[in-house]
Amino acid sequence: MNGTSDDPALQDRVELAYPALPADVREAVRVALGAAAWWRGLRWLAYGSAVLAFLIAALELLLPGEPDAGTVAEMAGLGTAAIVVVRLMSRAVARAFLRAARAQGGDARVVVDAEGGRWTSRDTDTVIRWAMLPRYVETDRLFVLLTPRRAGTGFAYLPKHGLADPADADRLRALLDRHSSRV
Structure with missing residues (x-):
């Protein structure tokens, strides 16, 4: 849809059509998790645990006396596992x-308007009102709409390549700014 219509209702409406691409989904998940306090806390906990485990392994190796190879291996494995798990979590999601x-x-076909967004695919038709998507993040490729902080880490994403006209990105941004807050 282009932005040349004189109808005010159509000016406050943007349509997108796009396939579910792995790069888009990975970026949307990364943004959504990055905006979640629990995810930041979990990452700090995992990295802190890894540092502590590596420190214990290093101390075991550096302190006087014969190092316990089992302790060194367990701590090095625990530290590595903590890092691997936290890094793979967003990919798994x-x-x-x-x-x-x-x-x-x-x-997906999406219509974003003053009411919210309507996502339609072969088997689904989902409407999400602005009250459930009050925040958004813009990246080079996407607009990622986020649920309220109290609701957790729900999200929806709108890839810019799904817009019919590159100028629609400005219209979509303006629509999001009217109904949502940029994070």
Whole structure:
């Protein structure tokens, strides 16, 4: 849809059509998790645990006496596992989200207007009002709409490549600014 219509209702409406692409989903999940306080806390806990485990392993190796190889191996393994798990978590979430999107038909058609957003695919039709998407983040590729902090880490994403006209990105940004807050 282009921005040349004189109808005010159509000026406050942007349409998108796009397939569920892995790069888009990974970026949307990264943004959504980055905006979640619990995720930041979990990352700090995992990295802090890893540092502590590596420190214990180093002390075991550096202190006088014969180092306990079992303790060194366990602590090094624990530290490595904490880092690997936290790094793979967002990929696992993105993979599950992508699998679900593809199971629903993969290709999405979205209408964003003054009421909120309506996502339609082969098997689903979902309406989300602005009260559930009061925040958004813009990246080079996407607009990621976020649920309220009290609701957790729900999100929806709108890839810029899904817009019919590159000028629609400005219209979509203006629409989001009217109904949502930029994070």
